[in-house]
Amino acid sequence: MANIGVFVCWCGSNIAQTVDVVAVAKAASEFKDVVYSVDYKYMCSSPGQNMMIDAIKQHNLDGVVIASCSPRMHESTFRSAAVLAGFNPYMVEMANLREHCSWVHDNREEATKKAIELVRMIVAKVARNAPLNKIYVPVTKRALVIGGGIAGIQAALDIANGGVEVIMVEKEPSIGGHMSQLDETFPTLDCSQCILTPRMVEVATHKNITLYAYSEVDSVEGFVGNFKVKIKRKAKCVIEELCTGCGLCTQKCPVGKKGEVMNEFEVGMAPRPAIYIPFPQAVPNIPVIDRENCTYFKTGKCGVCAKVCVAKAIDFNQKDEIVEEEVGAIIVATGYDLYPKDSYGEYGYGKFKDVISGLEFERMVSASGPTKGKVLRPSNGKPPKNVVFIKCVGSRDEKHGISYCSKICCMYTAKHAMLLHHKCPGAKAYIFYMDIRATGKGYEEFVKRAMEEEGAVYIRGRVSRIYKRKDHLVVVGADTLTGKPVEVEADLVVLATAIIAKDGADKLAQILKISYDTHNFYNEAHPKLRPVETNTAGIFLAGCCQAPKDIPDSVSQGSAAASKALALFSKKELEREPLISRVNEEFCVGCLACQPVCPYNAIEEKEIRDRKGNLIKKVAHINEGLCMGCGACAVTCRSGCIILEGFTNNQIFEQINTFENLISKFEPTPEETVAKK
Amino acid sequence: MEEKSAKTDWEPRIVGFVCNWCTYAGADLAGTSRLKYPPNVRLIRLPCTGAIDPLFIVKAFQSGADAVLVSGCHPNDCHYTSGNYHARRKLTVFKDLLEFTGLDPKRFWMSWISASEGQKFASFMEEIVTETKKLGPLKGYNN
Numbered sequence: 001m002a003n004i005g006v007f008v009c010w011c012g013s014n015i016a017q018t019v020d021v022v023a024v025a026k027a028a029s030e031f032k033d034v035v036y037s038v039d040y041k042y043m044c045s046s047p048g049q050n051m052m053i054d055a056i057k058q059h060n061l062d063g064v065v066i067a068s069c070s071p072r073m074h075e076s077t078f079r080s081a082a083v084l085a086g087f088n089p090y091m092v093e094m095a096n097l098r099e100h101c102s103w104v105h106d107n108r109e110e111a112t113k114k115a116i117e118l119v120r121m122i123v124a125k126v127a128r129n130a131p132l133n134k135i136y137v138p139v140t141k142r143a144l145v146i147g148g149g150i151a152g153i154q155a156a157l158d159i160a161n162g163g164v165e166v167i168m169v170e171k172e173p174s175i176g177g178h179m180s181q182l183d184e185t186f187p188t189l190d191c192s193q194c195i196l197t198p199r200m201v202e203v204a205t206h207k208n209i210t211l212y213a214y215s216e217v218d219s220v221e222g223f224v225g226n227f228k229v230k231i232k233r234k235a236k237c238v239i240e241e242l243c244t245g246c247g248l249c250t251q252k253c254p255v256g257k258k259g260e261v262m263n264e265f266e267v268g269m270a271p272r273p274a275i276y277i278p279f280p281q282a283v284p285n286i287p288v289i290d291r292e293n294c295t296y297f298k299t300g301k302c303g304v305c306a307k308v309c310v311a312k313a314i315d316f317n318q319k320d321e322i323v324e325e326e327v328g329a330i331i332v333a334t335g336y337d338l339y340p341k342d343s344y345g346e347y348g349y350g351k352f353k354d355v356i357s358g359l360e361f362e363r364m365v366s367a368s369g370p371t372k373g374k375v376l377r378p379s380n381g382k383p384p385k386n387v388v389f390i391k392c393v394g395s396r397d398e399k400h401g402i403s404y405c406s407k408i409c410c411m412y413t414a415k416h417a418m419l420l421h422h423k424c425p426g427a428k429a430y431i432f433y434m435d436i437r438a439t440g441k442g443y444e445e446f447v448k449r450a451m452e453e454e455g456a457v458y459i460r461g462r463v464s465r466i467y468k469r470k471d472h473l474v475v476v477g478a479d480t481l482t483g484k485p486v487e488v489e490a491d492l493v494v495l496a497t498a499i500i501a502k503d504g505a506d507k508l509a510q511i512l513k514i515s516y517d518t519h520n521f522y523n524e525a526h527p528k529l530r531p532v533e534t535n536t537a538g539i540f541l542a543g544c545c546q547a548p549k550d551i552p553d554s555v556s557q558g559s560a561a562a563s564k565a566l567a568l569f570s571k572k573e574l575e576r577e578p579l580i581s582r583v584n585e586e587f588c589v590g591c592l593a594c595q596p597v598c599p600y601n602a603i604e605e606k607e608i609r610d611r612k613g614n615l616i617k618k619v620a621h622i623n624e625g626l627c628m629g630c631g632a633c634a635v636t637c638r639s640g641c642i643i644l645e646g647f648t649n650n651q652i653f654e655q656i657n658t659f660e661n662l663i664s665k666f667e668p669t670p671e672e673t674v675a676k677k
Numbered sequence: 678m679e680e681k682s683a684k685t686d687w688e689p690r691i692v693g694f695v696c697n698w699c700t701y702a703g704a705d706l707a708g709t710s711r712l713k714y715p716p717n718v719r720l721i722r723l724p725c726t727g728a729i730d731p732l733f734i735v736k737a738f739q740s741g742a743d744a745v746l747v748s749g750c751h752p753n754d755c756h757y758t759s760g761n762y763h764a765r766r767k768l769t770v771f772k773d774l775l776e777f778t779g780l781d782p783k784r785f786w787m788s789w790i791s792a793s794e795g796q797k798f799a800s801f802m803e804e805i806v807t808e809t810k811k812l813g814p815l816k817g818y819n820n
Contacts (some may be wrong), residue, residue, distance in 0.1 A: 070705045071722070072697070098722075099708025104799070105716045114716045121719065181787040515758060535758050579724070597727075630757035631728025635767070647723055652733055655721050659690065659740040 002127045005036040005061040006119060007052055009043035009068030011098055018102040020112040027116045029668055033127045035059055038144065043068050044077055052078065053085040061087075063126035067119045068096040086130035090578065090646060093190075095122040111357075117658070122655040132578040132645055137625045139225035140328040140567045141316040142167065144510070146217055149177020150551055151543025152333035153199050154558030159331075160208035162566045167325050169201060169231055170213045172264075172284035176200050177335050181265060181359060183366040183373075185551060186415040187446035193281060193368070214288055218322060220511050223602075223625035224538030225328045225574050235318040237289035238275075242313035245285035249275045249305035249314065253294065261293045267360045269378075270370035275305045276315075281367060297382035305673055328537050329565040330523060333558065334508060336544035339401060339498040346392065346465040347495060353379040354473055355466065355493045358412060365419045375424040380471075383424050384491030387415045388475045389431045390463050394498030396434060401517060402498055406546040409496035410437045414447045416494060417456035429456040430488050432463050432477055440552065459486055466493060499548040513601045521548050532561045536600060537626065540564050579646040580627040581634050587641035588619040594633035594642060595620070602626035603633060689743040689809040691718040691802075694729045696760070698748035698789045708794030714802040717809075718746075725749065727760025731771045738780065738818050744809040746786035748801070754791065761789070783812060 004322045010016035021039045029037035036059040043066055044047050055061060064087070066078050071094040079089035089414040095118045105111040135424040143163055145156045148170035156166045168175070179185075180200070182192035203209050218230040246280050253273030255261055255534075263272035265279050277287045295302035296316060306314040338359060341349045350357045356364075357591040367373040377384050391409050393399030410433070417429035429450075435456070438444045450456045474659040475488045501520035502508075509516045514534040515523040522545050532540050541562035543554040568574070585608065606621035620642070622633070631644040643649065695701045701722050707714065723729055726749030737745045747768060755761040768787055776782045786805055790798050 070701075070708070072702060072705055096705075099705040100720060103708040103711050103715070104714055106713060107716070114719075117719060121721070303705070368682065443697045597759075597763055599760070628757060630725040630760045632725065632757070632760050632763050633725065635728055635730045635763075644724070644728055647728060649732075652721060652730075652734055656692065656733065656736045656740050659692070659719070659737070659742065 002063050003035045003059060003061050003121055004033045004063040004065060004126055005052070005055050005059060006031075006034055006038070006065045006067060006123065007043050007048075007055070007164075008037070008039040009040065009048070009066065009097070010041045010118070011068060011102075012041065012337045015068065015097050015102040016632050018105060018108055018111045019097055019115045020108065023112055024097070024115045024119060028065075028067075028119050028123065031120055033063070034123060036061065037456075049078070049081040052081060053087075056085045056087050062091060062092050064092045065095055065119060065122045065126055066092065067115070067122070069096050069098040070094070070096045070100070073099075088133075090132040091126065091129050093122050093126050093129065120658045121655045122219070124658045125648050125651045127390040128648065128651045128654050130645070135576040135578050135580070135624045137223075137225050137576060138313045139569060139571065139574055140227075140326050141165070142324065142327045143565050143569075144169065144217075144227070144229055144327040144330045145333060146330065147171075147333035147335055147543070147545070148175030148203070148211070148213070149335045149554070149559050150179040150196065150199075151335070151554040151558040152177070152331065152562055154555045155331045155333060155542050155562040156203055156209055157199065157206065158559050158562030159565055160206045162562070162569075164208065164566065166209045167229075167231075167327060168209060168211050169217055170211070171216055172274075172278065173214045173236070173286075173288045174278050174284070175203060175211065175213060175280075176281075176283065178359075179551060180279065180281070181366075182367075182385060183265070184415065184419060186411045187440070187442040189415070189418070193366075197281045197283075200281070204283045212323070213282065213284055217508065218299045220330070220513075223623055224536075225568070226625065227327045227329055227330060227538065229325050229330075231323050231325060232323045233323060234288075235291070236286065236322050237291065237314060237316055238287055239315050239318075240284070240286050242311045243286045244311050244313075245277070245287075247277060247287070248308050248310070248312070250277060250287055252304050253310045254302065254304060255293055261290065265271045266363050266370050267357065269360055269363055269670040273507070278499070282511070289316075329540065329568050330512065331542055331558075331561045331565060332508070332512065332514070332534075332545055333538045333542040333561075334502045334505060336548065339500055339501050341497070343401065344393055344495070347393065347463065347493070348466045348473070349495060352466065352468060352473055352493075353377075354384075354491065355495065358409070358416065358494055358496045361416055361494045362412075365416075365423055373422060373423060375427065375492070376634060384427055386428050386430065386488060386490045387430060387492045387494060388463075388473075388488050388490040389416060389494045389496065390475075391431065391433045391496045392462075392498075393495040394500075395496075402500065404519065404548070405437065406496075406499040407437070408499070408550045411440070411443055411446065411550065413496050414438075414450040414456070415492075417450050418454050421454050421456075429454075430454055430475075431458050433458060434462065435458055440550065447624060453493040458569055459484065499544060502545060505545060512536065512539055532557055532564055534559050537628070538568065574625075576624070577629065579644070580624060580629040581622050581631065581642050581644050583620050583622055584641040584643070585619045587639050589639055590618040590620065591638060593638055594621055594636050597632040597636045599630065599632070600626045600628055602628075664674060687814060689717050689771040689806060689814070690741055691744045691746065691805055691809065692737040693718050693720045693746045693748065694723060694726070695720050695747070696726045696749035696756070697722055697724050698756040699754065699789070700748040700798065702792035703790040703794045703798040706792065707799045709796075710795045712795055712799040714730060714799040715806040716800050717806050725755065725757050725760035726761055726764035727755075727757065729764060729768075730769065734771070734775075734785065738784070738815065741815075743812070743815045744784045744786060746788065746801075746805060748788040748790050751789040751791055780815075780818065781812060783808065784815060
């Protein structure tokens with residue numbers, strides 16, 4: 001039926017020294033369907049490839065078997081060559097005579113026998129191959145970036161500078177993320193705001209970037225190159241086009257004066273009004289009304305902001321709005337949260353005013369923070385003398401907290417110790433640590449500087465409890481290096497709380513159909529080789545939503561994700577391998593048992609209707625854009641109506657069938673062998 | 678049931694169903710590292726262990742295989758996220774069924790061999806061949 005050509009490669013001497021290639025070619029010529037069989041010194045060389053091309057034409061071949069090295073090595077070479085001959089590349093298969101035969105066996109006779117069988121198996125398979133065509137999927141050249149922290153900002157700017165439109169969605173009223181809350185950054189102590197705010201402004205003013213602040217992703221449909229995204233724009237109750245950002249409304253708002261509403265940006269260390277701009281450098285610099293705490297929304301009376309607004313930008317009737325956007329790629333950069341404050345009762349967080357978190361300390365030392373950059377004890381407003389920093393609060397603590405290392409705490413604690421010494425002369429930093437992990441460029445030197453030049457006292461050991469003695473906090477711990485208990489009388493205790501996944505990270509993952517780990521961090525496609533891709537094609541990761549990271553790592557990942565998106569946009573259409581699953585709709589009973597096994601959510605229900613629109617039946621439908629061709633559905637299908645192209649049951653069974661024939665043809669059956677003895 | 682074969686020139690016939698990304702690549706690595714193992718095994722390449730239909734295994738036994746092996750990526754390393762988990766569940770149950778049909782479950786092997794475990798692949802082949810030789814040829818499964 002089929003006309004198959006077999007090309008046996010010597011690979012110089014690599015195959016030929018242990019396998020009698022001439023004998024293989026001769027044996028192959030006798031196989032069913034084989035009309036042409038030849039051996040050649042280097043099939044992958046240009047004359048070798050031309051030989052294949054000529055033979056295809058001359059012998060009118062409709063299947064080709066290259067018996068040479070691993071298909072993982074040269075399958076694409078021969079398939080591309082076949083395309084040049086106008087031949088369907090998926091009719092070319094390879095028998096692995098080198099890696100799986102000549103290189104691993106010594107006995108020439110046995111190796112030759114095995115080689116013949118390997119060729120025979122592949123010939124049987126090719127006889128059942130079907131010509132396939134590449135799948136082309138159109139690409140919408142726009143990207144969605146979810147999260148406006150430094151990772152998202154970097155990704156958005158890189159893509160926008162590459163000439164592609166970007167839509168950025170940020171949950172909070174302003175972009176900037178956690179980086180905007182930081183004072184100085186390790187290991188250079190450069191000012192966080194100074195390096196970040198220009199980038200925030202660039203995002204807002206870039207002609208290719210549309211910024212949806214105070215918005216959330218509501219739903220995502222579609223697949224790589226063709227996502228349809230619904231974005232919920234929460235009502236700001238301020239008309240953006242009219243607002244000038246003068247801030248008069250925020251000053252006149254009567255709410256927050258008594259500290260009834262605390263500013264999230266200041267980590268609850270300062271009050272804020274109900275209509276507010278989170279911080280002075282916010283982008284966009286437009287206030288939002290917190291409807292939960294606004295007197296007007298609670299009682300229907302007040303409206304001071306509307307009265308004082310010269311631009312008439314206040315609109316209490318604004319409703320949440322859904323906007324729809326079409327994008328080709330999505331970059332998820334949703335960032336992190338900090339370990340819940342009250343988890344460590346023994347450290348007295350929430351009980352003692354002078355026990356604060358690292359982020360609170362960060363706001364305290366920030367010039368624009370609630371204390372205007374002065375380190376003061378929250379209990380009495382006086383500068384502290386002894387400050388204890390406790391690392392690994394939550395991190396690396398499987399019993400209490402989380403098993404992983406939060407990565408940045410060692411560094412920022414060293415930084416905090418330095419900042420304390422700089423901003424609060426006379427104060428002394430005591431740092432309780434488990435290990436010091438300073439693995440970045442200049443990091444080790446930075447920690448050394450904190451110890452040696454700045455004189456921070458590092459104590460190796462965990463703190464067992466903190467209690468109050470008069471005006472001070474007594475930190476009780478053990479120094480595991482000397483083996484003695486330690487007590488430090490502190491005025492202020494700073495906890496380096498662990499980085500955890502953003503609240504709601506799992507829900508967003510379900511919307512995006514990407515996988516997440518037990519800690520709710522998003523999974524990359526490969527931990528080493530595909531660190532910014534997810535297993536869902538077209539969705540990429542950046543920053544701490546994947547795992548704890550410092551700023552340089554988040555920025556690199558943002559750029560990496562952007563380059564992946566730009567690569568996707570570099571073509572008009574996406575070319576995809578046709579080796580995917582297909583449903584025979586005639587036999588499909590629509591049980592959809594295949595749906596839950598699909599790791600890519602590529603299987604959807606399809607309704608088949610007649611001309612009048614009456615429903616005939618429902619069947620499974622495989623989305624060509626999403627299917628990666630793993631074949632799990634094909635095995636699961638109860639009616640056997642799903643086939644995996646390139647690896648159909650017919651092809652595999654033919655391969656197995658060759659053994660049956662071989663037993664009778666090439667060697668005595670086991671029974672005969674035993675009988676002979 | 679199955680008699681142990683004495684010293685004969687009989688060589689067991691072994692069929693392996695392996696995934697493209699880990700074990701097939703591991704076998705390639707065994708080749709590039711020039712590790713030696715007995716030539717009894719014939720590998721059939723599939724994209725993923727999750728794509729291995731238990732019927733393939735039955736068919737292999739029927740076609741004269743004395744042992745069948747399935748090998749793929751280590752749990753958690755599947756190229757397709759979860760294919761090897763599906764395979765593991767399915768084939769564990771299937772192994773019990775094989776026993777029920779009268780086949781020695783020692784003839785069915787499962788393993789996880791990554792693309793970097795050429796040595797493991799080679800020693801796994803050694804082990805299967807040695808063990809299958811002890812069991813002798815599989816009789817009465819193909820008629």
